[in-house]
Amino acid sequence: MAKKEDLILLGLSESKAAETLKNAKLTETIGTIIASAKQAGEINKPRGNLLYQLATKLKPQVAPSAPLVVKYIMNDGIKTEPQLSAAIEYLLSNTVKGIEVSAFEKSCGVGVVVTIDDIEDAVTKVIGEHREKIVAERYSFPVGKLLGELRALLPWADGAVTKKEVDLRFLELLGPKTAEDLAPKKKEKKAEAPKAAKDTAKTNGTSSSSDNKKKEAASTVEADFSEGAETMDELLRTRAHFHKVGENFKTDGYVTTPKTAELLKAHVAAVGGKVVTRFPPEPNGVLHIGHAKAININFGYAKAMGGVCNLRFDDTNPEKEEEKFFTAIEDIVNWLGYNPARVTHSSDNFEQLYLWAVKLIEKGHAFVCHQKVEEMRGFEVQLSPWRERPIEENLQLFEDMKHGKFDEGEATLRLKLTLEEGKVDPVAYRIKYVPHHRTGDKWCIYPTYDYTHCLCDSIENITHSLCTKEFQSRRSSYYWLCNALDIYCPVQWEYGRLNVNYTVVSKRKILKLITTKTVNDWDDPRLFTLTALRRRGIPSEAINRFVAKLGLTMSQMVIDPHVLDATVRDYLNVHAPRTMAVLDGLKLTIENFAELNLPSTADVPDFPSDPSDPRKHSVSVDKEIFIEKTDYKPDDSDKSFRRLTPKQSVGLKHIGLVLRFVKEIKDAEGHVTEVVVKAEKLTEGEKPKAFIHWVAKPVSAEVRLYDRLFKSKNPEDAQAVPGGFLSDINTDSLTVLYNALIDRSIAASKEYDRFQFERIGFFCVDKDSSDAKLVFNRTVMLKDGGAAGGK
């Protein structure tokens, strides 16, 4: 253990030293480093600095080689940070193969002396090559690029000296910075993303923590998608800093054994040097928005790296699996645009897993336990009294488990291992007297997730086992198990889970919503299952882009639904053709229609926002038209109302007519049933305040408007919603309009056809549609909430 004086000796400030002391692990490393350094000589400031760098950068798997580096720091063989980095990199790359001192010296430039002259020459050369551009771009020229080139020329030169030299030359060449140089740089890219970014995406680092104070603080942070990218491909190529295939040992925490080198060699040969990932859902429910991230990261990373990704059904719990989930999951993966290289099942490996379990018992790594589940859970768990039973007995009892001699819960097979979180001896096998949909009645012992997952990864030669952060605590057991069996050990990488506010995604809870008839099925568009989102009309491209924008952060994020909506809107705006539809119609009769001499149809562009887009459709024009009831007000008292009133005229979109009020026609009860208007052609001079949408000779359709299903941000938070999530239902989450009026041109649409109903929002044809009547789901509203139909 290092003491404070030691740290100060390394050049740390008083406060920094105190801070460092809190990190027990680092302090310990520093302690050993200083101990060996003190034997070699006096620690001066530059040496101290390097030693400290060494302590912070050293990865545990190369810690045994630290004294070698210390030796070279102390004899001034390693004098600069680049040298140190190269030294550590060398150790990391070769710890598995074996370290040779001469190669080590060469790799980090021991004994290489770089003089000021060398640096000056190199800078002259590099600046000479870029001279023209530098003069043109002046100080906005990327200096980093130059420094990079210099590093390649003189790898062991002191970076600070080089930088100083470059700055000096710039000054010589360009003179001091002018006012223009100091002005903020203009952004080169057109600001298109910020639009969405401004949609106040709120991320929340701690999510469902019941600590309210913390939550408030966290939720004020505005997500700016700064970690994200426009596409998954870009994100994973630029932001995913995973290890190279076969260099598993370079990652933090990877545990090597004498067999690692040999196993990795075989592994690299097996995968042909290509990335292999997998998406491993349990087939016991449908996928939700959180899975979209997992699918995108696994499939996306493989795609970006030119590798392959498997779809593996983690079907180790026969009680909860149903055939329909398998097909649904595969369907969704395809929908998101990915094709699995192979579809595998954990159950394919049951025989191998069983043989390995026997091997673990034989090696003394596993035992049969009779503790009850309750005894294994909770705090201060008693160690199993069966932990030390003889191997022979364990083998016999495990056979007995397999042969059905124990009742469910009477015996489990447990691994002798303590997890990071303090959980002791995780269960590897438990008894279930339930047939498995793939292995039939072959087994009554089934492996657990903890046991199965890593071994199946190993069998499939997965290069990167990507999973959400909850599994970080299982990483050590993952590595332990593969190593205990002397099989190839993949690397587990974690990323933050994606959660969405105002919804629930757990299978059990959705099922409850279905059985209580709160929603209709797993794909009810108010849910955030992927089938529900698809049915609501959200395109898979928008979902993928949404995930890409969120980036690869480690923290768990909780996103408000409108952040997704914004991405969807951006996508649909340029992909869904516009049409006019009236949700709640009011009949208008144009009394002078005949005089206007209008054609019976008019052409309307599909994408009016892009004048270069030639696509268009034609709409009927008639004496009788329908407008939204909300676009007409029978009195003029509301000055902010800009549409049709008895005194105020209004324009009709796309056909250049202006309507003026003539009279109202009312029914016996006094309700307005019709408004008679007079039309005139739009002239340059007098423009009405607003233009509204309309339909003529329309077709009736059903339109379903959705709102949030829950009133609270986190319906599962027991503090905010003490009555449970079912008490938090928004009873007005679904509004059905049975007599919306759509234009005849879209009457023949098919399921999933999407449109922008002008001034209202984006809509998609639902599967409930029949030949007689189309049904539309509102996918998202327009940004301003739409002209009508909203709340």
Add this chain to the structure above:
Amino acid sequence: MSVNKELQQRYSEYSAALDQAALLTRLITAMEKGELTDELLEHTPELAEVKKLNDKLKYRKSILEKSIAEQAAKNKKNGVKASAPTDSKSTAPADKKAKNDGKTGGAAPKQSKKVDYVTVEDFGSSILGRLQKLFKTAIADAFPGLDLPLLLAETPNPQFGDYQCTSAMPIAAKLKSTGVNKKPGDVAKEIEAKLPTNVDFIEKVNVLPAGFMNIFLNKDYICKQISQLASKGITLPKVAKKRVLVDFSSPNIAKEMHVGHLRSTIIGDSICRLFEAVGFDVLRVNHIGDWGTQFGMLIAHLYDRFPDFLKKLPDIADLQAFYKESKKRFDEDEVFKKRAYECVVKLQSHEEEIVKAWNTICDVSKKYNQIVYDHLDIKIKDVGESFYQDKMVELIKWIKENKPDMIREEEGRLIMFPSECTVPLTVVKSDGGFTYDTSDLAALKYRMLEEKVDWNIYVVDAGQNLHLESIYAAGRDLEWYDINIHRVEHVGFGLVLGEDRKKFKTRSGETVRLLDLLSEGVKRATEKLKEKGREAVMTEEELAAARDAVAFGCVKYADLSHTRTQDYVFSFDRMLDDRGNTAVYLLYAYARIRSIVRTSGITDAQLAEYVSKNPILPLNHPAELKLAKQLLKLSDCILQVLDSLMLHQMCDYVYQLATLFHDFYNECYVIEKKDGEPPVVHFHRLALCEVTANVISTCFKILGIREVPKM
């Protein structure tokens, strides 16, 4: 929007009501048809729970069956012939036993071969036995040389017939392993083709595509059999006669019988009764501990306490106390100790007076034991250790002459390593004395070679297993018997536990004297009968008979009804409960059936006439048929127990019979009384009552329970 809203609301109300109505219709249909649809299960959580449990049990059963088949295949490969495990019940206790052995270390050398010792000459009314024979033959005809155990059992669900044969699946699997691909369904069809047609008791055999063969019994056959049982009385299956020795009870002289002797006495007696019932020649042998060094001190003490014992039988009220006194003197008084040794020497040289003293002590002890045996209706002959004294000397001589290689001398002892035994038997101690090993070997030799018994059954607690199996192994090595002909078997049993699940003790921690226990039983039985108000309706003699039947019957039945090889908890409260599987329940049930017949006003002659005129009883009600089928299973039960010597199987049988009778009596009038009309007697049902009572009576006789016509 308001019109729209209203429309929406009305529409959803309407469709909800419609859905609800349709749902209820579906549920009712499903219930009527007995279909467990998902929807039905969803609305009946208890049913769903039970179904889930049932599914799990079925699944476990299939796993266990597969494991047994695997093990059988493995055994066969290793040259071990498997017993025919028809159900998992018979294997479970074996496992338990195996585990116990494991704990004590050093597995006993088991007779490696399971032999069918019971040769059935006539199955009687047994259906299962006949079915097994038919199917075994048919399978051997259709698929010769496969040698797989026959899987044939009763079906729990009448939908699948009365019995079900599932042998087609393992046969198909076996064929596959030899390269012949046949679906189980086709295998089953081929077996069916080999079954003889027109078997009187089979109505039909349904072959399902999955390979199940569902066997439906012929109703007329059942009705005919019952009629015969009613007219000719109960007949048991005919089994080839054997000479059988049963070694049981075996207390020690000079120590009172305690609860530890209870199980051996009850189980041994019941096994004897079973053998006698099927016509065996039975030797009931009490291998009492009446020899040994402890007699020296007892005799010496007798001289001091009762100097005139030669003239008058001493009045030793408490033999236990007498034993303790002498032991105390033996331990503390050197002079007395010397005298005691002298007595031993004198006894061994058969000095007349000393032998008389020894006899006196034995008589006192036996007198006490006889009280216990009288209470429990047990007959037994003493052939104790003293009987083998000379025979042990002969034994050593015999071995030295005939099998000198079997023994060897080690540190002055003569020892013997029977085959597959890790612990040797000590035949002669270094001081020239003999051990239990010697006397048990002498007894085995005498029984096999001189008594020439076919079966030699030892009813001894499970803890002695290792010792006995070593003796048997030695007997086999010495070629005293042939396991293919002679059945030499240890019938082991577990401990009697107190309600605290520890070894049964008195409150002060002493072993419970058997006599005290039985007295307590009588006291409790009296209370029970009083509580039921029996003394008001019964005569004094009837009451006394009922009391003893209850008191001793309940103790016996509680012991017999538990799986023999397992420990059981002794609880008067439980054994005197008149609900559940207890003697009290059965005695009540029996008395009730008898009283139905008695009070019907129909004479035996009238009933006999009816039966003779109706060789096929008109049994039609499902409850009648269910009861009838159970009655016919008596023979199966007898054959099963003859093989397993597990009497709880018979208890289960008779208990099930009593409950089925109960169901029958609840659903079917035997005597129907209508207002204003004379009562109608349903003769066929009365006959059913009579047969049921007779079958129960038969079981009572085997279990050793006194029946009383009135309770």
